[in-house]
Amino acid sequence: MTVDTAPPGVPDETRAPGRRESGFLAAPRLAGVGTAVSATSYSQREVLDAFGITDPKVWSVFLNSAIERRNLTLPAEDAHGVRAPESQGDLLDKHKVLALEMGGEALRACLKDAGAELADLRHLCCVTSTGFLTPGLSALLIRELGIDRHCGRADIVGMGCNAGLNALSMEAGWAAAHPGELAVVLCVEACSAAYAMDSTMRTAVVNSLFGDGAAAVALRAEPGPVRGSESPGGPVLLKFASCIIPDAVDAMRYDWDRDQGRFSFFLDPRIPYVVGAHAEIVVDRLLEGTGLRRSDIRHWLVHSGGKKVIDAVVVNLGLTRHDVRHTVGVLRDHGNVSSGSFLFSYERLREEGVARPGEYGVLMTMGPGSTIETALIRW
Structure with a gap:
């Protein structure tokens, strides 16, 4: 399909x-972008060592991934240097903390790149697949950052790695319907909150691949005729x-x-x-x-x-x-x-x-x- x-x-x-033509009513532009990661970066070998993994098959998966470093928030070591498995409740708590930290940083960076401020934001769409929050991340960020309470919002949860473009399509439509007003797509993936160790190759493949990160892109539709390069901007x-x-x-x-x-x-x-x-x-x-x-x-x-x-x-x-x-x-x-x-x-x-x-x-x-x-x- x-x-x-x-x-x-x-x-x-x-x-x-x-297709029915509608002319050049309002063309959505990518007005700014910003990214953020969690605080600690690990090489693939450091991750293997952190969990005491010695299985050569798992080592092969990690070291042949074309990944040199990733940002992860791993469980703390105990007195014996062991990182204990985290419960699902602990992982959900981790998701909330990391999502707010990385999401806020990426959003601010994006708005700065767009020459805008939090007060200029009119619609926020948050995307995540690494945890579940109710109220959603958009509501928590509006409260946390002091965004205007009248800011429109939406949350896309559980669509996975493709969801950033699903959100961009939706926000492009919103921006086109509200010329001159600022919309932002914010993707926040605290992949450490889905990181757990067991002895299966299924888990090893996933654990070798994902890292923590957040990225935001701002959209603004310009009213009137706009043809590609005739206006400055993205x-x-x-x-x-x-x-x-x-x-x-x-x-x-x-x-x-x-x-x-x-x-x-x-x-x-x-x-x-x-x-x-x-x-x-x-x-x-x-x-x-x-x-x-x-x-x-x-x-x-x-x-x-x-x-x-x-x-x-x-x-x-x-x-x-x-x-x-x-x-x-x-x-x-x-x-x-x-x-x-x-x-x-x-x-x-x-x-x-x-x-x-x-x-x-x-x-x-x-x-x-x-x-x-x-x-x-x-x-």
């Missing part, structure tokens, strides 16, 4: 044939396309482990091949009706899902290693930070300063469902 949407204000040339969001793979709905999932008394994440070894096989389908749908070919896309910002996932996307889309340099760099330095990974890559592209007016980019995330989400942007 494929779904594609274009928010109001998308130029005619990016719309598929037969790239315009043009179109979204999505593809869910029902046959692989259980390939990535968060289950309750009755033996351990906690949640446990599962990653099917076939995920890279499933994602790779469907990457072309959704990207072609994204570009349908735009007059663009894949070779016209100058910038690719792909979710740092893991070495094999990145390699599968590169092969199936015919990309170069240069195309995914930021994706690979984020995986190397932070591991998989779930829903916010693509925004870490976008921040690095911004800092690199190579994007030029009129150039196109594709954002791509993938996660449970199994789902691939994409967005087309233009500077």
Whole structure:
């Protein structure tokens, strides 16, 4: 199943044939970005040593992950240097603390980058899959940071690594309907709050991959005719396309482990091949009706899902290693930070300063469902 949407204000040339045109009413732009991580960074060897892991198979998984360091908040050592397993209640408490800390830092950094303040925020959408909060993270942050009580909010919980683009699509629609007002997507993944040790390879694979991280992106739609490079600021969001793979709905999932008394994440070894096989389908749908070919896309910002996932996307889309340099760099330095990974890559592209007016980019995330989400942007 494929779904594609274009928010109001998308130029005619990016719309598929037969779609009702609405002109240039309000084009949502990426106005700023900010990221944050938890306080402590570990190398893969340090994580193995911290838990006293000696199994050569587990060591191989960790050391062949293309990850050098990750930010994690591990349980404290006891008097004997042992890190005791954390209960599900402790993990939920950890999620709340880390989510507020990292979320607040990433949100402030994003607003500063956008030349805005907390008082300018009109709508906040928070994304997380590493814990459950009621009231949601958006409400807690509004109270914690003193954001205007009339700020609109939404929480997307449990969609996984693809959810950042799901939220971006929703906020783009909100921004287009409220020209000139500021909206923010905030992805907060305290992956340490889903980190638990047992002797299974299933747990080892998950524990070798994820790291703590938060990322925020600000959107503002400009009223009146806006054509790509005619206005200063970040790239315009043009179109979204999505593809869910029902046959692989259980390939990535968060289950309750009755033996351990906690949640446990599962990653099917076939995920890279499933994602790779469907990457072309959704990207072609994204570009349908735009007059663009894949070779016209100058910038690719792909979710740092893991070495094999990145390699599968590169092969199936015919990309170069240069195309995914930021994706690979984020995986190397932070591991998989779930829903916010693509925004870490976008921040690095911004800092690199190579994007030029009129150039196109594709954002791509993938996660449970199994789902691939994409967005087309233009500077």
